[in-house]
Amino acid sequence: MxxxxxxxxxxxxxxxxxxxxxxxxxxxxxxxxxxxxxxxxxxxxxxxxxxxxxxxxxxxxxxxxxxxxxxxxxxxxxxxxxxxxxxxxxxxxxxxxxxxxxxxxxxxxxxxxxxxxxxxxxxxxxxxxxxxxxxxxxxxxxxxxxxxxxxxxxxxxxNTPAMVYNRTLLKNLGLPEPRIGMTYDELIAWGSRVTDRSRGRVAGTMDPSADYKALWLWLRSQDKDLYRGRQIGFTEDDLTRWFELWRRAHAAGATPDAATLRVANNGDVSRQLVATRKAATSFMWSNQLTELQKYTTDELGVVSYPGDPQAQWAxxxxxxxxxxxxxxxxxxxxxxxxxxxxxxxxxxxxxxxxxxxxxxxxxxxxxxxxxxxxxxxxxFETAMVERFGPAPVPPPRGHPRVRALLITAAENVQAGRATPRQAAAEFIAQANAALAG
Missing domain, CATH: 3.40.190.10 (Periplasmic binding protein-like II)
Known part of the structure; x- marks a missing residue:
């Protein structure tokens, strides 16, 4: 028929x-x-x-x-x-x-x-x-x-969040590819090796502290969430720890400088560091792999964000x-x-x-x-289906503003304009105000 x-x-x-x-x-x-x-x-x-x-x-x-x-x-x-x-x-x-x-x-x-x-x-x-x-x-x-x-x-x-990595670079450097389920500490240690092995020409990993997806999944792996109704679902202490994690990553040589990060923080595919060869990874959506590949002759691979895959959902x-x-x-x-x-x-x-x-x-x-x-x-998506956890509630009204506020807070920490605690406190106050408006 x-x-x-x-x-x-x-x-x-x-x-x-x-x-x-x-x-x-x-x-x-x-x-x-x-x-x-x-x-x-x-x-x-x-x-x-x-x-x-x-x-x-x-x-x-x-x-x-x-x-x-x-x-x-x-x-x-x-x-x-x-x-x-x-x-x-x-x-x-x-x-x-x-x-x-x-x-x-x-x-x-x-x-x-x-x-x-x-x-x-x-x-x-x-x-x-x-x-x-x-x-x-x-x-x-x-x-x-x-x-x-x-x-x-x-x-x-x-689609689902996915960490895109430079497979060609890793092969040339003789380093293993990232894997599903690796922790953020493991990613940072791996990223430091990439930076060292490339003699600083390529940073090991993008700093995703401005990426709401990465923050969301990191929170979900700790049984917390990005939102709780019409309010932020996590505390100032939680966000401070998130920013401190990436400040330590930079101190360990795993991530690029603030100016390099700022170019990629808005999510523009053409400016992502894995495509411009400024870093070995970028934090993206799975369906963006094909578009990213257009900007580089290196072979790219895809894996889940670090942490428990059950924090992710379809x-x-x-x-x-x-x-x-x-x-x-x-x-x-x-x-x-x-x-x-x-x-x-x-x-x-x-x-x-x-x-x-x-x-x-x-x-x-x-x-x-x-x-x-x-x-x-x-x-990748098919392999992840069996690992997905339950979906959260879709973001509340005001979410686009919250995303913009997170980028500002993260960039203030990346550039040294604010401590993780200062940036976290300001973000929580401004984000809750945006959600209440």
Missing amino acids: PPTAVSPTRRRLLLAPALAAALVLVGAAAACGGGDDAGAGDKRVQLSVFWWGGEKRAELTEQALRLYSSRHPEVTFKVTWQGNTGYYDKLATQAAGGNAPDLFQIDDNYLSEYTDRKVILDLTPYVADNRIDLSKFPSSLAQYGQVGGRTMAVAGAA RASMYWAAFRGTRHPDVVVDVINFLVNDPEAGRILGTERGLSSNTEIRQLVQAGLTDERMKATAA
Whole structure:
């Protein structure tokens, strides 16, 4: 049976009652001149879809949506996409005017905020009756779409924090590669050896003290968390210890100077130290390995962040969310289910947003990969699935501001402008204020 004839999971079985009724109602409204496309004929539904990304993402997403329309000719799509810069400004403007897209892309930086603003449709009832099937998702990935115990969005793809390292450099220096489960003390000792063996030309490791992901996982390995409701979930003493850890690492020669670190602290892929050969490691997301490889001729490898792998979880690289005010909630829900659970849609979308959230579709896509870096990313993510711990609650409103404050605090310590204690105290006060605002 060809792929387009396959009944993908339970979607086609569950389509009929609610979705068909919705389409009939819309068709009746259109016949009276009140539909989305007056004069376009009965049963006509046009959904607006908005996402960020490049041309390749647009091409693949539109191809998948055309596949949906080929199966449901009464449903068409009005698509809009742009780069990440300015995306949330535009989405906020649309939401404030009550004119948000029916279906849009969102990430964990803003999921709680848009839930609090009551912009997003609560998908919990649709998950409960399997109109959105999350049974093939890693449990922590399904959980990471929940805010306040309600499913507010569905992971469109997955990735996880990953430490990218320079395999070629290590081979030339005769040093071992980092391994899953190594402690931060072991990483620092290893990094000092890299610096020594390279005679200071390459620092052993990036100092990730400004990276909220690294701090978060370090805290989780100690049964703590980045947030506790609408407050910071750790103490001034905890953050002081984190900053002191990396100050000791610098004293041991494992990390670069402050000026070198500052270039990479904002996360720009092209400026990461593993790509510019300023350090043997960079702390990134797993799906960024392919992009990093474009900036160096050295072979790069990928491993988990140091610490207990159970501190990590399957993170949504992005979610699909529905507008609470959409006129066609049942149709939008069916499209979301199609995008994440249909095998043919999965083949079309591939790994552009990350690895498929549906583990069965992930296997299908993984079997057809030809890019060696993407193969490595997929293999790493697959190996980590069995090690993942439970997902935390998505970050609360104010998270982007907290991330910026952490970078400032860490850079003050890195440059010697503040002691770890001073930087930690100032951060805690400012971050809690940002979360309360």
